[in-house]
Amino acid sequence: MSxxxxxxxxxxxxxxxxxxxxxxxxxxxxxLRAVIGPNGAGKTTFMDIITGKTRPDEGRVIxxxxxxxxxxxxxxxxxxxxxxxxxxxxxxxEDQTVQENLLMALKNTRGWLGVLFYHPTAxxxxxxxxxxxxxxxxxxxxxxxxxxxxxxxxxxxxxMLLAQEPRLLLVDEPAAGMSPQEREHTTDLLVQAAxxxxxxxVEHDMEFVRRLNCKVTVLHxxxxxxxxxxxxxxxxxxxxxxxLGR
Amino acid sequence: xxxSFVARNPSVLVFLALLSLFTLVVTVLSEGFGIGVISTSxxxxxxxxxxxxxxxxxMDLVWGFTGILSLGHFAFFGLGGYMIxxxxxxxxxxxxVVDAMSQAEIPPTPSEVVDxxxxxxxxxxxxxxxxxxxAFADSLALQLMLVVLVPGLLALVFGWLAFRSRVTGVxxxxxxxxxxxxxxxxxxxxxxxxxxNNGLSGLQNLPGVTAAQDIVSIWFLWASALALGLGYLLxxxxxxxxxxxxxxxxxxxxxRVRFLGYSVExxxxxxxxxxxxxxxxxxxxxxxxxxxxxxxxxxPIASIYLAVWVAIGGRGRLYGAVIGAAFxxxxxxxxxxxxxxxxxxxxYTIKWVDWWQVxxxxxxxxxxxxxxxxxxxLFDLWSNRRHPDRHGANLGPDAGSLxxxxxxx
Numbered sequence: 002m003s004x005x006x007x008x009x010x011x012x013x014x015x016x017x018x019x020x021x022x023x024x025x026x027x028x029x030x031x032x033l034r035a036v037i038g039p040n041g042a043g044k045t046t047f048m049d050i051i052t053g054k055t056r057p058d059e060g061r062v063i064x065x066x067x068x069x070x071x072x073x074x075x076x077x078x079x080x081x082x083x084x085x086x087x088x089x090x091x092x093x094x095e096d097q098t099v100q101e102n103l104l105m106a107l108k109n110t111r112g113w114l115g116v117l118f119y120h121p122t123a124x125x126x127x128x129x130x131x132x133x134x135x136x137x138x139x140x141x142x143x144x145x146x147x148x149x150x151x152x153x154x155x156x157x158x159x160x161m162l163l164a165q166e167p168r169l170l171l172v173d174e175p176a177a178g179m180s181p182q183e184r185e186h187t188t189d190l191l192v193q194a195a196x197x198x199x200x201x202x203v204e205h206d207m208e209f210v211r212r213l214n215c216k217v218t219v220l221h222x223x224x225x226x227x228x229x230x231x232x233x234x235x236x237x238x239x240x241x242x243x244x245l246g247r
Numbered sequence: 248x249x250x251s252f253v254a255r256n257p258s259v260l261v262f263l264a265l266l267s268l269f270t271l272v273v274t275v276l277s278e279g280f281g282i283g284v285i286s287t288s289x290x291x292x293x294x295x296x297x298x299x300x301x302x303x304x305x306m307d308l309v310w311g312f313t314g315i316l317s318l319g320h321f322a323f324f325g326l327g328g329y330m331i332x333x334x335x336x337x338x339x340x341x342x343x344v345v346d347a348m349s350q351a352e353i354p355p356t357p358s359e360v361v362d363x364x365x366x367x368x369x370x371x372x373x374x375x376x377x378x379x380x381x382a383f384a385d386s387l388a389l390q391l392m393l394v395v396l397v398p399g400l401l402a403l404v405f406g407w408l409a410f411r412s413r414v415t416g417v418x419x420x421x422x423x424x425x426x427x428x429x430x431x432x433x434x435x436x437x438x439x440x441x442x443x444n445n446g447l448s449g450l451q452n453l454p455g456v457t458a459a460q461d462i463v464s465i466w467f468l469w470a471s472a473l474a475l476g477l478g479y480l481l482x483x484x485x486x487x488x489x490x491x492x493x494x495x496x497x498x499x500x501x502x503r504v505r506f507l508g509y510s511v512e513x514x515x516x517x518x519x520x521x522x523x524x525x526x527x528x529x530x531x532x533x534x535x536x537x538x539x540x541x542x543x544x545x546x547p548i549a550s551i552y553l554a555v556w557v558a559i560g561g562r563g564r565l566y567g568a569v570i571g572a573a574f575x576x577x578x579x580x581x582x583x584x585x586x587x588x589x590x591x592x593x594x595y596t597i598k599w600v601d602w603w604q605v606x607x608x609x610x611x612x613x614x615x616x617x618x619x620x621x622x623x624x625l626f627d628l629w630s631n632r633r634h635p636d637r638h639g640a641n642l643g644p645d646a647g648s649l650x651x652x653x654x655x656x
């Protein structure tokens with residue numbers, strides 16, 4: 002399988018604390034991957050490095066067929082290359098309607114002049130309708146997203162992520178605060194999304210990871226401790242010691 | 248979504264209708280064109296108020312919609328005024344000089360004329376040489392372009408440096424204020440080339456126009472109303488579309504906008520520069536009505552007043568900014584003009600000329616604390632729009648984000 006993203010030998014320290022220590026990671030074009038690890042293992046910093054929020058002290062982050070280095074690009078440029086990110090806490094634009102949120106996320110020109118003269122086409126509106134149906138918010142299109150329930154906001158954010166049509170989806174704890182039914186729906190969405198693109202899910206909840214049924218990467222103290230199927234990593238003695246044993 | 252812009256924003260049509268009605272009524276009641284109920288000086292006050300409403304619309308765009316609390320937009324307003332003032336002063340002085348010299352036996356050479364204009368204009372600061380900044384002062388077309396270009400370029404360079412370094416919130420406000428102060432202090436110097444603290448004067452006299460001030464004041468009222476109407480329409484169009492969506496996103500949560508792939512800095516720079524140009528146009532229409540401009544006008548306090556107007560009128564809604572600017576500045580004229588009756592308390596008499604500032608400061612504090620939606624919020628009561636119950640949470644994590652009471656459902 003061809004590689005979409007390759008992170009190699011990346012380290013970053015904050016005031017002497019090594020949050021990421023010689024981390025290497027790669028993911029293919031259409032792959033679902035779960036990243037687990039105890040608190041402080043560096044999961045969020047790992048995502049920050051890929052999305053350009055944090056610059057690593059050393060190492061390389063290589064993207065796509067043309068092997069572009071992401072280290073010199075701004076957050077916006079990285080997002081435009083096709084990396085979408087969902088935050089742990091649902092962050093939607095609360096003063097705007099569901100439709101406005103989705104239209105803003107929809108893959109289109111990001112330049113200010115193009116946006117200024119943008120008028121949604123019938124295709125765009127249809128795409129928004131389809132997405133809203135998929136995430137179960139079709140009836141809420143004209144409501145301000147601040148009025149939605151916590152689970153609905155999580156979904157709206159997933160919908161916005163899908164609207165961006167990214168090639169790589171980084172999802173931070175998607176199931177947090179969801180009911181069992183909502184979790185199931187979320188699992189389906191992620192598995193389905195991973196058929197056409199790479200999806201990295203950072204998750205605490207082992208049950209949720211099991212249902213994703215995919216390769217798992219275990220992070221510990223800023224580097225990869227183990228990698229493989231869930232059964233493989235959970236039988237690894239190191240993993241049991243640092244994570245599951247507690 | 249498919250309906251036209253005006254159908255989606257009926258408030259724009261209402262605003263334009265009210266503005267036209269206001270202009271018509273003032274014209275009919277004026278001394279120049281109507282029955283003379285309103286004095287020419289009050290027509291000028293109203294015309295100036297329209298210009299202040301225009302800069303308030305610009306301020307609302309940059310603060311209320313993009314979340315950048317700029318305390319420097321009056322610098323752009325003043326610069327716009329200086330740019331048009333330079334031509335007005337040059338041309339009027341030239342006409343006087345040419346007229347005076349035509350009496351002489353030998354016709355003056357062009358350089359003699361320029362020298363004479365120079366010593367007329369710069370005599371007060373002990374100079375007669377034209378500084379470099381006056382290079383285009385003889386051309387109305389060029390100075391009109393500079394009205395937009397000079398403040399626009401300043402905003403572009405300043406904004407690029409500030410936004411690129413990701414300065415936000417209070418620090419950005421302080422930075423904009425420092426820029427304003429630096430500009431005002433520079434202009435106060437006699438060798439700045441713009442007559443130091445004397446400023447430019449006699450701007451109410453249009454060169455080559457023989458019409459009296461009661462006519463000219465109405466022309467400026469019309470021009471100011473037209474500029475306000477077009478500026479309002481432009482601002483409403485900008486915030487109604489996807490661009491408006493993006494800048495409101497920047498106001499409430501700029502990190503999220505960045506991860507959607509929008510270059511936040513470019514958007515901020517575009518809004519900052521555009522509003523600086525709007526402010527400059529407002530200034531270029533204001534100062535010919537005021538008749539005089541000096542660096543005092545650009546002192547940081549003016550830009551703070553601007554924020555107060557927008558806050559009292561209601562941030563994040565364009566008509567709120569207009570109402571705030573008109574209401575507060577007209578009230579201010581009334582109180583400081585000595586028309587408000589003093590209140591004798593027996594042991595002390597409240598003179599409004601002294602106490603107006605205290606009243607204004609107090610109402611600003613009260614509005615910010617108890618009614619952040621401002622005067623514009625009254626329209627919500629009338630149209631029965633409710634505020635969301637968010638238990639005090641703002642609508643986003645950023646410093647400039649919309650507050651619970653400013654939001655509507």
